[in-house]
Amino acid sequence: xxxxxxxxxxxxxxxxxxxxxxxxxxxxxxxxxxxxxxxxxxxxxxxxxxxxxxxxxxxxxxxxxxxxxxxxxxxxxxxxxxxxxxxxxxxxxxxxxxxxxxxxxxxxxxxxxxxxxxxxxxxxxxxxxxxxxxxxxxxxxxxxxxxxxxxxxxxxxxxxxxxxxxxxxxxxxxxxxxxxxxxxxxxxxxxxxxxxxxxxxxxxxxxxxxxxxxxxxxxxxxxxxxxxxxxxxxxxxxxxxxxxxxxxxxxxxxxxxxxxxxxxxxxxxxxxxxxxxxxxxxxxxxxxxxxxxxxxxxxxxxxxxxxxxxxxxxxxxxxxxxxxxxxxxxxxxxxxxxxxxxxxxxxxxxxxxxxxxxxxxxxxxxxxxxxxxxxxxxxxxxxxx
Amino acid sequence: xxxxxxxxxxxxxxxxxxxxxxxxxxxxxxxxxxxxxxxxxxxxxxxxxxxxxxxxxxxxxxxxxxxxxxxxxxxxxxxxxxxxxxxxxxxxxxxxxxxxxxxxxxxxxxxxxxxxxxxxxxxxxxxxxxxxxxxxxxxxxxxxxxxxxxxxxxxxxxxxxxxxxxxxxxxxxxxxxxxxxxxxxxxxxxxxxxxxxxxxxxxxxxxxxxxxxxxxxxxxxxxxxxxxxxxxxxxxxxxxxxxxxxxxxxxxxxxxxxxxxxxxxxxxxxxxxxxxxxxxxxxxxxxxxxxxxxxxxxxxxxxxxxxxxxxxxxxxxxxxxxxxxxxxxxxxxxxxxxxxxxxxxxxxxxxxxxxxxxxxxxxxxxxxxxxxxxxxxxxxxxxxx
Numbered sequence: 171x172x173x174x175x176x177x178x179x180x181x182x183x184x185x186x187x188x189x190x191x192x193x194x195x196x197x198x199x200x201x202x203x204x205x206x207x208x209x210x211x212x213x214x215x216x217x218x219x220x221x222x223x224x225x226x227x228x229x230x231x232x233x234x235x236x237x238x239x240x241x242x243x244x245x246x247x248x249x250x251x252x253x254x255x256x257x258x259x260x261x262x263x264x265x266x267x268x269x270x271x272x273x274x275x276x277x278x279x280x281x282x283x284x285x286x287x288x289x290x291x292x293x294x295x296x297x298x299x300x301x302x303x304x305x306x307x308x309x310x311x312x313x314x315x316x317x318x319x320x321x322x323x324x325x326x327x328x329x330x331x332x333x334x335x336x337x338x339x340x341x342x343x344x345x346x347x348x349x350x351x352x353x354x355x356x357x358x359x360x361x362x363x364x365x366x367x368x369x370x371x372x373x374x375x376x377x378x379x380x381x382x383x384x385x386x387x388x389x390x391x392x393x394x395x396x397x398x399x400x401x402x403x404x405x406x407x408x409x410x411x412x413x414x415x416x417x418x419x420x421x422x423x424x425x426x427x428x429x430x431x432x433x434x435x436x437x438x439x440x441x442x443x444x445x446x447x448x449x450x451x452x453x454x455x456x457x458x459x460x461x462x463x464x465x466x467x468x469x470x471x472x473x474x475x476x477x478x479x480x481x482x483x484x485x486x487x488x489x490x491x492x493x494x495x496x497x498x499x500x501x502x503x504x505x506x507x508x509x510x511x512x513x514x515x516x517x518x519x520x521x522x523x524x525x526x527x528x529x530x531x532x533x534x535x536x537x538x539x540x541x542x543x544x545x546x547x548x549x550x551x552x553x554x555x
Numbered sequence: 556x557x558x559x560x561x562x563x564x565x566x567x568x569x570x571x572x573x574x575x576x577x578x579x580x581x582x583x584x585x586x587x588x589x590x591x592x593x594x595x596x597x598x599x600x601x602x603x604x605x606x607x608x609x610x611x612x613x614x615x616x617x618x619x620x621x622x623x624x625x626x627x628x629x630x631x632x633x634x635x636x637x638x639x640x641x642x643x644x645x646x647x648x649x650x651x652x653x654x655x656x657x658x659x660x661x662x663x664x665x666x667x668x669x670x671x672x673x674x675x676x677x678x679x680x681x682x683x684x685x686x687x688x689x690x691x692x693x694x695x696x697x698x699x700x701x702x703x704x705x706x707x708x709x710x711x712x713x714x715x716x717x718x719x720x721x722x723x724x725x726x727x728x729x730x731x732x733x734x735x736x737x738x739x740x741x742x743x744x745x746x747x748x749x750x751x752x753x754x755x756x757x758x759x760x761x762x763x764x765x766x767x768x769x770x771x772x773x774x775x776x777x778x779x780x781x782x783x784x785x786x787x788x789x790x791x792x793x794x795x796x797x798x799x800x801x802x803x804x805x806x807x808x809x810x811x812x813x814x815x816x817x818x819x820x821x822x823x824x825x826x827x828x829x830x831x832x833x834x835x836x837x838x839x840x841x842x843x844x845x846x847x848x849x850x851x852x853x854x855x856x857x858x859x860x861x862x863x864x865x866x867x868x869x870x871x872x873x874x875x876x877x878x879x880x881x882x883x884x885x886x887x888x889x890x891x892x893x894x895x896x897x898x899x900x901x902x903x904x905x906x907x908x909x910x911x912x913x914x915x916x917x918x919x920x921x922x923x924x925x926x927x928x929x930x931x932x933x934x935x936x937x938x939x940x
Contacts, residue, residue, distance in 0.1 A: 171655035191687070214794075223608045227690060229637045229682040233796040233929040237803070243815055245794040246930065248635050254615045258632055262647055268654040270556035271792075297614040302576070305612060407656075409599075409630040411618040418622070430628055532680055544618040545631065 173391035174267045176551070177398040178207025178259035179513040180385045184351040184501035187381035192222055192282035196235040199509075200278050207387035207397050213272045215239075215246040218259030218279035219296035219507030220505035222248075225286045226292045233280065245272075252298035253454060255279060256439035256508025257538030257547030258318075260386065264407045268390050279509030280383035291379055295504070298541040300415035312376065312455075314416060314542050316359035316368035319457035321422055323370060326472035331369050333456040334361040337374050338452060339496050343485065344495025346363075346366050346525040351380050351501035375456045377502035386516070394554075400520045405441070405533070406550040408434035414544045428539065431546035436467075439550045441533065443467040446550070447489040448518060448528045450536040453497045461490070462537060493518055508538030508547060519553040558776035559652045561936070562783040563592025565770045569736040569886035572766035576665035584768035584894075585663050592772035592782050597728045598657045600624075600631040603644030603664035605890035608635075609679045610671045622665065630657075637683035638839060640664060641893025642923030642932030644768055645771065649792045652773050652876035664894030665768035668892040676764055676806040680889070683926040685800035697840075699763065699801060699927050704842035706807055708755060711857035715755050718841040719746040720863030721876075722883050725838060728870065729880025731910040734895075736765050736886035759842045762887035769894035771901070779939075790826070790918070791935040793819035799929045813850035813924065816931035821852075824935045826918065828852040831935070833903060833913045834873040835896035838882045847922060848876070871899040875913050878903055893923030893932060904938040917923050 179204025182195055190198070196217070204212070215236045222228045232246035251258040263275035283291055296305040299314055337356055344350035354376060360491025364372040387397075394401030408432065410430035416422050436442055443466060451466075453459035460474035468489050469477050482488040494500055494514040497507055515534040518522045523531075531553070538547045565587025567580055575583070581602065584935055589597070600621045607613045617631035636643040639662025648660035650824060668676055680696040682688070685767070689699060708715065722741050729735035749757040772782075779786030795815035801807050828851060836851075838844035845859035853874050854862050867873040879885055879899040882892055900919040902908045908916075923932045 220614060221608075222636065223682055226686055227682045228686040229605060229676065230799055230926050232636060233926065234685065236796050237798045242798060243795055243812065246796045247647065247794065249633055250614060250633050251617060262632065263649075265647075265651050265654045265656065268656060271650065271653060293612065297608055297612045300619065301611055301613040369683060388568055409632065410628055411621050411631045413622045413627060414615055414619050427628070436683045484838065528621050541618065543614050544615055 171268050172270055174264050174404045175391040175394035175401040176386050176516050177389050177394050177401050178203040178387035178450060179516050180196065180206060181349050181510060181513050182383050183349050184380050184382035184503060186284045192226060192280060193238045194237050195282065195381060195383040196278050196280040197239045199385040200239045200276055203276065203385040205389050209274050209387060209397055212241055212244055212274050212276045214266050214275045215241060215244055215492035216259040216263040216275060217248040218255035218508060219248060219283060220250055220252050220255045220285060221282060221294045225290060226282065251545045252540035253504045254508055254538040254540030254545050254547045255505035257326050260411065260508060260512055260549065261407050261409060261547055264404055267390060273389055275388045276385065278383060278385035279506035281503035281505040282381045283379045283503060303415045312368045312371055315455045315457060316371045317416060318422060318542065319370050320447050322457060325423060328475055331362050331477065332475040333460065334358045335483065336453060336456040336459045337361060338482050340492045340496040343493055343526055344499030347494040347500055348535040350495040350499055351378060352499040371455055377454050377497035380501040380503050382501060382503035382506045384506055384513045386512060401554055402516045402519045403552045403554055404549060405552045406435035406438035408438060408548050409433060410546050412544050414541055416542055417512050425461050425465040425543040427543050427546040428462050430546040432466040435548040435550050441550065446489065446533055446535045447531045448493050448534050450501050450515050451491045452537055452539040453492055454502060458539065459491065461467065484525055485528060493523065493526050493528060511536040512549060515551050519551055556653050557655055559649050559773050559789045560776040560779035560786040561901050562774050562786050563588040563772035564897060564901050565591060565921060566734050566895060566898050567768050568734050569765050569767035569888060571669040577611060577665060577710050578620050578623045579772045580667065580766060580768040581663050581665040582624045584770040585624045585661055588661065588770040588772050594659050594772060594782055597626055597629055597659050597661045599651050599660045600626060600629055601638035601644040601648040601660060601662040602633040603893060604633060604666060605635055605637050605640045606666060606668060606679045610675060611667065618722050619642050636930045637925035638889045639893055639923040639925030639930050640890035643794065645893060645897055645934065646792050646794060646932055647772050649789055652775060658774060661770065663768060663770035664891035666888035666890040667766045668764045669766050673868050682896060688800045697753045697756055700842060701756045702801060703807060703927065704755050707842060710808060713860055716747050717860040717864065718845065719743045719843045720759065721838060721841040723747060724868050725877045725881040725883035726912055728878055729884030731880040732885055735880040735884055736763060737884040760838050762882035764887040765888050767886060767888035767891045768889055769898045771894065771897060786939055787901045787904045787936045788935045788937045788939055791820035791823035793823060793933050795819060795841055795931050797929050799926055801927060810846050810850040810928040812928050812931040813847050816933040817851040820933040826935065830918055831874065831920045832916045833878050833919050836876045837924040838877055839887060839917050839924055843924065844876065847923045870911055870913060878908065878911050878913055896921040897934060900936050904936055
């Protein structure tokens with residue numbers, strides 16, 4: 171099995187991108203990654219996307235985007251894993267290069283949400299839950315996560331205000347990220363007073379609806395230095411799954427797939443949580459970030475919020491998270507998010523994260539979650555010495 | 556790069572399967588493949604599906620089906636490439652095993668179409684065309700293929716009745732396939748008199764709307780005989796792409812992606828068309844079968860219909876196609892079709908195709924097309940000596 175490295179990255183500013191159709195957002199990110207990698211040849215294109223079939227009536231986004239990028243003819247594939255589509259597409263590109271059949275793989279996560287009415291977006295997002303047992307009963311995707319947060323707060327006797335450090339950290343970090351959607355600070359008072367969405371989840375617990383695309387070029391590690399002065403090695407790549415419906419789980423608070431996915435990744439890399447210098451966590455809701463940190467071994471069950479209260483998650487803390495703004499403030503264009511996380515982790519490991527640079531960052535982890543913990547993709551990246 | 560073999564196959568009867576939800580169709584095929592392979596362990600699940608997001612409001616079919624099959628926790632991924640989703644999922648499973656990271660991959664193509672009103676199915680299918688330049692102009696997917704057929708008939712001066720041997724062959728072969736949807740013979744007269752759908756495509760040029768699922772288990776060739784008395788080796792696996800919109804093509808009659816995909820596969824296997832003992836061709840419409848045979852090198856441009864008129868495509872002919880009924884008569888549950896083709900090719904190469912057995916079949920090709928030739932997956936399989 172060949173080792174695989176990232177030799178190019180590209181991303182577009184996240185926001186309400188009414189100026190471009192979905193395929194041009196993807197093309198912009200892909201061309202930026204190609205230019206960064208300085209490669210002439212691409213053997214395969216891997217697209218991560220959740221909603222283009224439902225919202226835009228466009229299947230075969232793989233072929234369309236490949237053609238629009240000037241790569242007509244090249245092998246192309248689209249992966250859908252709800253909000254973990256981006257990370258899953260990266261894993262497929264990784265396996266393709268690892269196999270030895272593909273030398274240069276271009277992977278792009280892309281999503282266009284804002285062109286559509288709110289009720290269509292809500293209907294699209296809830297398709298990540300169980301259609302027969304959750305959405306058919308009237309659940310929205312926020313409501314499902316609200317059940318998780320309600321149960322968590324009840325079980326561990328944690329007040330809602332204790333979650334504030336997570337969105338506060340994300341917003342603070344996004345200010346220095348020119349690709350982020352939100353460029354303003356949050357305070358505890360703003361968080362406590364925010365409008366309720368689905369009790370106990372309020373507006374500032376939630377990542378925003380938005381458009382975006384991020385891309386990377388992968389090649390075998392052994393030739394990576396020919397193309398990049400700072401290739402970043404993929405040390406681990408893992409996916410684990412769980413039931414879609416919350417009521418089917420062993421424990422609604424355990425996030426088994428998050429734990430299994432991280433454990434597989436640690437095992438592949440021969441590492442443990444204390445070796446991770448920063449963690450691009452999937453903070454779709456503040457409760458998701460807290461429960462993920464616990465499931466990944468950074469805190470004991472019920473103690474995840476303390477990582478926020480102690481400042482451990484801040485830049486300079488023990489385990490910085492959402493170093494460029496996370497889903498909450500960089501934005502969460504669902505099928506693109508996993509690729510934004512990996513692009514940001516690459517920037518950190520290259521030492522090019524600017525004011526948000528994690529000091530001496532050598533090993534970073536990025537975790538992308540589909541559904542309420544139903545499909546979880548974990549990657550560990552390492553700066554080459 | 557490791558060689559990869561098929562050690563188990565499974566399929567469910569195609570038709571109007573109102574008796575089962577989409578995930579149980581998939582589970583039935585997957586459990587049949589697991590039982591056939593006699594493996595206890597599965598490392599990854601690869602689902603091919605086109606329409607569950609659009610028609611059933613169900614994303615994350617990968618995790619759902621994996622859970623329902625009793626494999627909760629196992630890595631799972633869903634691939635969408637319109638009507639070539641099944642073949643594309645097989646390719647991803649192939650690359651995963653070839654990489655060395657996955658030993659036992661389970662791949663399943665599944666589709667549930669018949670529960671939905673006709674206009675929703677039509678809207679779902681046309682998402683395989685260009686949303687801005689084709690479907691937005693009122694094109695349906697049949698209408699796009701009708702443009703191809705019209706142009707072909709005009710350019711090469713071929714009458715419509717010359718296409719009849721293709722559906723006639725498919726229906727004849729389906730009679731002996733218990734999993735096929737249609738079990739009756741067609742005649743030239745029936746074909747000539749059939750109801751018009753989109754001029755010149757009539758009802759008997761078209762594959763039917765239906766439900767189905769087919770699955771296979773892959774593992775490294777070197778251990779395949781531990782699990783199957785007749786492992787079937789994957790000699791080639793290739794994808795090529797073209798524009799979605801017909802008007803963007805170099806020539807609408809060339810099907811460049813079909814040709815490139817086949818050429819890549821021939822090159823990988825070190826074979827040429829004359830080495831292929833039978834060809835599971837993508838006869839979504841009779842024009843698709845004819846143009847594909849030309850693009851794959853079995854006939855010169857404009858001469859594909861002669862393969863039907865000479866009987867070359869029949870069982871016992873020079874290049875038998877649709878040996879178990881093809882898309883026309885076995886059925887075309889879109890995202891499942893590529894896996895039905897590969898399961899049927901495996902049956903042929905095992906020598907277990909019953910009355911439809913191609914004599915001394917040693918090498919078979921299966922080609923799965925997404926869109927009007929926009930994403931084309933070609934596999935060549937070989938019986939191990």
